[in-house]
Amino acid sequence: MFRRLRRLRLKENLRELVKETRLDIKDFIYPLFVVEGNNIKSEISSMPGVYQMSCDEIIKECKELQNLGIYHILLFGIPSHKDSCGSEALSDEGIVAKTIYAIKKKYPQIIITADLCFCEYTDHGHCGILDMKLQTVDNDATLEILAQQAIILSNSGADIIAPSTMMDGMVLHIRTQLDKAGFSHIPIMSYSTKFCSAYYGPFREAAQSAPNFGDRKSYQEDPSNRREAILESLNDEAEGADILMVKPTLAYLDIVRDIRERTLLPLAVYNVSGEYSMLKAAQKAGVIDYEKVMLETMLGFKRAGADIIISYHAKEVAKLLK
Template sequence: MARLDLTARPRRNRKSAAIRDAVRETWLGPEHFIYPLFIHEGGDDIPITSMPGRSRLSPDGLLREAERAVALDLRALVLFPAIDESLKSADGREAHNDEGLIPRTIRALKQRWPELLVITDVALDPYSSDGHDGIVAADGRILNDATVEVLVEQALCHARAGADIISPSDMMDGRVGAIREALDDASFTEVSILAYTAKYASAYYGPFREALDSAPKHGDKKTYQMDPANVREALREVELDEDEGADMVMVKPAGPYLDVIRAVREATPLPLAAYQVSGEYAMLKAACERGWLDERKAVLESLIAIRRAGADVILSYFAPEAATWLREGRPW
C-alpha cells in the first residue's frame, strides 16, 4: 500500500473522549433550556394525545412538574393556558383578568420558588372565541392596533402578578414598543421582553393547538405570522424589535429554520431563543416509539444543532428528559 503524504490529520483531535471534550465548540446544559408547560383549571392532568409524555397540568400537577424541573436544574418555565370556552370572547378580555389562570399560577410559582424564572406568553389565541392571536374584524381581518391595546393590558397583568419575562407571540406590528413603554410607565422596568421576532406560519404547530384548543375557527394566521419562504424579512423584524426595546429575540420553529437562527444570530447582539415546537417534538417521539431512532441520541443531537446554529436558549418540551440525559453524559 502506498504511503499517504498527509500533514493535516484532523482525526488527531477526535482520538479520545478527553480530546473531543476539550475541543468541543458547542455545549448543552440545563441552563440552556426553557421548559414550556400547558396548564388548565381542572383537577386532573390531561394527557395530550399528539404529544406523548406531556399533559395539560392541573394546579397541583403544575407544582409537581415545576418541582421536578427545579430538581433537574431547569431554571426557566414558560406558561401556556387552556382556557374554558365560557371565558373566551371576541376581545379576549380574560387575558388581562388579574384573577385569571395565568396570574394565579405566576403567584403560586413565585411564592414557592422565588428564584425560578417565570415567562408568560402574551397573545390572545387562548382567550379568543375566534382562535386568532388578535381581534378579528367583521370582514375577517386581524386588527393590529386594537389588538396591541389588549396585549399591553395582558402584559401589565402578568407583570403585576410577578412574571420575570413577558413574551409576546402574536406577531402584531409595534407591540414590543407599546408593551415596553407601558411596563416602564408602570414602574416594571425590571420586567424583560422576549419577543417572538421571527414566528413563522408553520405546519408544525398542530399538537400545540390541540393542547390549548386554540386553533383558528376560520381562516389562517398567514397575514400576521411570517412566510416560511422568507429569511431577509426576519432580519427586518429583528431590527424593529431591537429598536422597540426587546431584551431577547426568538425564532420559531427551530429545527426546520436553522438557517434563520444563524442569520438572526449574525444580525443581533441580543440573546437569541429558538422554539423546538410541538410538531418537532411529536415527530421525534413518533419515530422513537417505533424504534426508528434512539430517543436520547436523536433528541440531544437535535438540541445541539439548534445551539450550534446560534441559539443561546431553547424552548423545548424535551427539557426535563434532556437535562436527565445530560447528567448521564453526552451521546456524541
C-alpha cells in the same frame, strides 16, 4: 491492553477539550400548559409526555423541574371561558395570573416567562381582536389589550414577558406601557420571527387555540421569505426587545444563523410541538436511536447560534446530561 485503554481515555478527553458546542440545562426553558380545576393532569394525545395540568399539579411539576436543574418555564393558559376579545386574559384572576402568583409563592426561584397572546383565550382562535371587515386581527386594537395583559402578568410576578402575536409595533407598545406602569425592569422576549408554520399542529391541540376560520398568514411570517424574517427580528430589537426568538427551529436554522450574525442580543429558539411529536413518533416506530437524535438536534440548535432553547424535551435532556 492497559495502554490501549489509556489511549482511548486520552482520546476522549482530547475530544472534550476541543469541543465547540456544549449543552447546558441552564439554557433550556420548559413549556407548561395550565387549565382550570384541581387534580388535573391530562396527557396531550399528540405529544406523549406533555400534559395539560391544573395549578396544583403545575406546582408539583415545578418541584420535579427544580430537582432536574430546570429553573425556567414558559407558561400558557387554557381558560374555560372564551369570548371574542379574550377577556379572561385581562383579569387579575385569570388562569395564568393566578398560577404565576401560586408558583412564585411556593418556588420564588423559578423564572417564569409568560406567553403574551390571545389565541388560547378567544372563541375564534385568532391572536387578538378581529377586524370583521377584513376577517383578520386588528393590529392596533390588539396592541392595547396586549399591553393590559402584560401589566397584569407582571403584577402577578412574571419575570419575563413573551409577546407572540406578531403584531406590528408590539414590542415598542408593550415596553412603553410596562415602563409607565413601573415595570421597566421586566425584560421582553419577543417571538420576533415567528413563521406561519404547519409544525404547530400538536400545540393547537394542547392549547386549544386552532383558529375556527382562515389562518394566520396575515400576521405571521411567510416561510418563503428569508430577508423579511431577519428584518422582523431586527425591528423588534430596535423597538426594545431584550431577547429575540425564532419559531419553529428545525426548518429555519438558516434564519437562526442569519439573525445570530446580525445581533448581539440573546437569541432563543422554540423547538415546537410538531418537531417534538415527530421525534416521539420515530421513537415509537423504533426507526431512530431517540436519545442520540434528540441530543444531536439540540446541539444543532446551539451550533446555529441559539443561546436559549424552549423545548418539550427539556426534562429528558436534563436527565441525560446528569
